[in-house]
Amino acid sequence: MSTKRSLRDLEHDYLSLACQIEDLLQRKKAVYSVEGEIAQTHGKMVKLAKEILESSDPRELEERYLSAASKVQELLRQKSKVYAMALEFQQLQQQMEELAVQLSWSAAPVFATEPPMTDRLSRLQSEIQELSVTLS
Amino acid sequence: MDRHVRPAEGNQRKHFELDYLATSHQIIRLLELRVRDRQALTEINRLIEDLSAARADLGPEPALKKLDEVTLAVLNEVDTVVRLGMKTSSFRDQFRLLHSQLNEIGARLGYC
Numbered sequence: 428m429s430t431k432r433s434l435r436d437l438e439h440d441y442l443s444l445a446c447q448i449e450d451l452l453q454r455k456k457a458v459y460s461v462e463g464e465i466a467q468t469h470g471k472m473v474k475l476a477k478e479i480l481e482s483s484d485p486r487e488l489e490e491r492y493l494s495a496a497s498k499v500q501e502l503l504r505q506k507s508k509v510y511a512m513a514l515e516f517q518q519l520q521q522q523m524e525e526l527a528v529q530l531s532w533s534a535a536p537v538f539a540t541e542p543p544m545t546d547r548l549s550r551l552q553s554e555i556q557e558l559s560v561t562l563s
Numbered sequence: 564m565d566r567h568v569r570p571a572e573g574n575q576r577k578h579f580e581l582d583y584l585a586t587s588h589q590i591i592r593l594l595e596l597r598v599r600d601r602q603a604l605t606e607i608n609r610l611i612e613d614l615s616a617a618r619a620d621l622g623p624e625p626a627l628k629k630l631d632e633v634t635l636a637v638l639n640e641v642d643t644v645v646r647l648g649m650k651t652s653s654f655r656d657q658f659r660l661l662h663s664q665l666n667e668i669g670a671r672l673g674y675c
Contacts, residue, residue, distance in 0.1 A: 469674035476662040480655065486601065493594040496587050503584050510577060 434530065438548060441526045445551045448519050452558070455512050461502045468499045513562065520559055527552055570673030583668045590661045593654065600649050607642045611635065 475492040479485040527533045532549055571579050614635055621627045669675055 466674040469669045472662075473666055473669075473675070476658070476666075480659060489594055489597060493591060493598065496591050496594070500584060500587050500591070503580055503587075507580065507584075 437526055437530050441523060441530065441548055441551075444519050444523045444526070445548075445555065448516065448523075448555060448558070451512055451516055451519065455509055458506055458509050458512075461505050465499055465502045465506065468495050468502065471495050472499065516559070516562060520555065523552065523555060571671050576672065579668055579671050583665065583672060586661060586665045586668060590658070590665060593657055593661065597649075597654055600645055603645050604642065607638055607645070611638050611642075614638070 472492060472495045475488055475495065479488045479492060482488055524533070530548075532552060570576070614631065618631060621631060666675070
């Protein structure tokens with residue numbers, strides 16, 4: 428009974444880690460959306476710089492450029508969080524691999540005849556490995 | 564710079580993004596100094612106007628008249644110094660150079 432409970436706990440931990448990875452990927456996806464905004468703001472700065480250098484009274488233009496440059500800095504800072512996420516992903520993946528060993532998923536198919544829940548978690552593990560390749 | 568260059572990826576992209584961040588920071592500092600000079604000029608002009616408005620209320624004492632003259636002279640001198648600094652500064656060259664660098668890095672990141 429205690430062994431079963433332990434396995435259930437391990438599976439729960441595994442599922443929890445899988446959920447964390449899903450959350451991480453959602454956050455990463457959200458941060459990637461700033462890329463377009465950065466490019467757009469950069470384009471605006473290029474246009475403003477040209478006008479500044481051609482203008483005899485560039486006061487307002489300079490202030491607009493300053494505002495755009497500050498915005499692009501903020502967006503880049505947000506985007507740089509993606510790099511920290513890669514580390515977070517590696518840590519989560521490592522924990523999952525350790526759990527998989529404890530659950531004997533990475534060795535012989537001991538649970539080949541286990542109920543669908545185990546199969547599902549095994550599939551999740553495969554998906555996570557595929558995602559890992561995509562992200563690296 | 565070839566505008567159709569393939570955008571950098573992976574670690575190289577990360578380095579370009581850091582370069583972009585550093586260069587944009589330099590431009591921001593440059594523009595902030597420019598804005599600060601303009602604000603100083605606005606403030607000096609405001610002080611000169613305040614001084615002119617207060618002149619009518621000054622008493623007949625010669626010391627007050629002298630103080631008024633000296634204060635106005637100081638403000639005018641500061642105004643001249645700030646304006647001269649802005650005219651002789653290499654702001655435009657620095658801005659042109661930094662923006663050109665930023666534009667090149669931006670192109671490597673596919674922002675153009």
